Amino acid sequence: MGEWRTDPTFAMCRALMDGAELSSFAGGPFDVRAAVAAVRPEAKNGFLLDQVPWERFPRGEHVREAIHLLHSKDSPVRTGTGVVDGMCANDMRAAAVLAVPFLIRIAADACHPYRADALAEVSSPARARYFGVASRDELLLHRADAQDGDLYDDYGVEVTGYPAGWSVAAARTAITADIALLQPLLGDPDPSIRIDAAYALATAADPDRAVRSSFRARFAAEQDPIVRAALVLATAEATRTHPHSPTTAWSREQWRERTQPPEVRLAAAIGWLCLTDEPVPEDLRAAVDDLATDERAQAMDALPWMAAARGSGETGLRHCIRKMLHPDLPDPQDCDDPWAPRR
Known part of the structure; x- marks a missing residue:
């Protein structure tokens, strides 16, 4: 100092x-x-x-x-x-x-x-x-x-x-x-590069929805479930900054779509909840309860949004579920210990 x-x-x-x-x-x-x-x-x-x-x-x-x-x-x-x-x-x-x-x-x-x-x-x-x-x-x-x-x-x-x-x-x-330098990285051969490019681009100003459109375009071509989940969260983050009701509706469609990978449905559920003040639908609760296994929660910590959301010994996904679906439940520990074992 x-x-x-x-x-x-x-x-x-x-x-x-x-x-x-x-x-x-x-x-x-x-x-x-x-x-x-x-x-x-x-x-x-x-x-x-x-x-x-x-x-x-x-x-x-x-x-x-x-x-x-x-x-x-x-x-x-x-x-x-x-x-x-x-x-x-x-x-x-x-x-x-x-x-x-x-x-x-x-x-x-x-x-x-x-x-x-x-x-x-x-x-x-x-x-x-x-x-x-x-x-x-x-x-x-x-x-x-x-x-x-x-x-x-x-x-x-x-x-x-x-x-x-x-x-x-x-x-x-x-x-x-530098959007023009970052957007090509959404198609990089390395999945971690694709994820981090989406994470960075989600913070950009996007009044003409060009960045959000690039997320949707890449989502249509992406095969990796975790990267697809990253693109869903990036789309939701960009939409939170620049509201767009059709994109909010699209997020809802993704968590209801049973043919989507579980990681995508979980990311879409979280993204949709952040884009709306509507009460949590029962079918969303049922989908999350069914899909959010401990193994999947650990795997989704590869997403920087989930890694950042970790707290009190919980994975990011578990912490989001508790805060968004069960906001009255107390933290599992008295303090937020970053070294505590994850669930």
């Missing part, structure tokens, strides 16, 4: 804690949204890291060095993507956001040895405080259209005092700018 207190941005954070208006800093040198928007395409494509203002944000130089090593293929994963992962886990996203365009380009390089690890971290800064969240109201919730004050109130501050809503908005903007 001492190192962070010497960072120039600390003065802004201290001023905010003393009552300054967040809007007075919008668009300034310490607004990571403005910093991301100012990075030229040539700098992204050419990995011209010196043209990115890393030094303005907490531990930015560490992120810059990690991306340099990762791009040069001289870095083991733990010191490359591990830096971004660790900072997001420690609720320090501002500098990690600046890495997003470069992580995307590494992921898009079919010859890069760490492309899968890079892609897995692309959307980490785009989601704040969502681990262990499994309720209908919160699981797939984005606040991308909120104003500055609302983002500040909804996401609060990072451990450094930096407005978390700014980091989240900037990360989503960076991902949106």
Whole structure:
């Protein structure tokens, strides 16, 4: 923390804690949204890291060095993507956001040895405080259209005092700018790449529904049940941000369709519950009770949405089922222990 207190941005954070208006800093040198928007395409494509203002944000130089090593293929994963992962886990996203365009380009390089690890971290800064969240109201919730004050109130501050809503908005903007690089990864030969591409793209702005359409198109061609389930959840997440009643109806059709793989039906049930305020239908309860075996719940933790929803010794699927279908039931443990054995 001492190192962070010497960072120039600390003065802004201290001023905010003393009552300054967040809007007075919008668009300034310490607004990571403005910093991301100012990075030229040539700098992204050419990995011209010196043209990115890393030094303005907490531990930015560490992120810059990690991306340099990762791009040069001289870095083991733990010191490359591990830096971004660790900072997001420690609720320090501002500098990690600046890495997003470069992580995307590494992921898009079919010859890069760490492309899968890079892609897995692309959307980490785009989601704040969502681990262990499994309720209908919160699981797939984005606040991308909120104003500055609302983002500040909804996401609060990072451990450094930096407005978390700014980091989240900037990360989503960076991902949106590179939709064209991410969409081809939905058809990658590696199933984990296809899943993580869907997870990243689900955070993009999609007012014209082009991203959501790409999920549906890939769903029609996809054969892997877990990847199909990922595409269903990605479709629901994109629809939560940009409501579309025909897509909500499509989600309902998928959990009712007995010819669909169980993983797809379970993902569709969860997605549909997050898209509607309707009471839980009895046929949905029956389908979930029948399909949600312990073995399947473990397998579905391969989906990053479910991995993030884990909590209190439960798999993500079990936690979602309890929160969405049985919200009055207490947690199985007194606290959320990430090291507790899963059911």
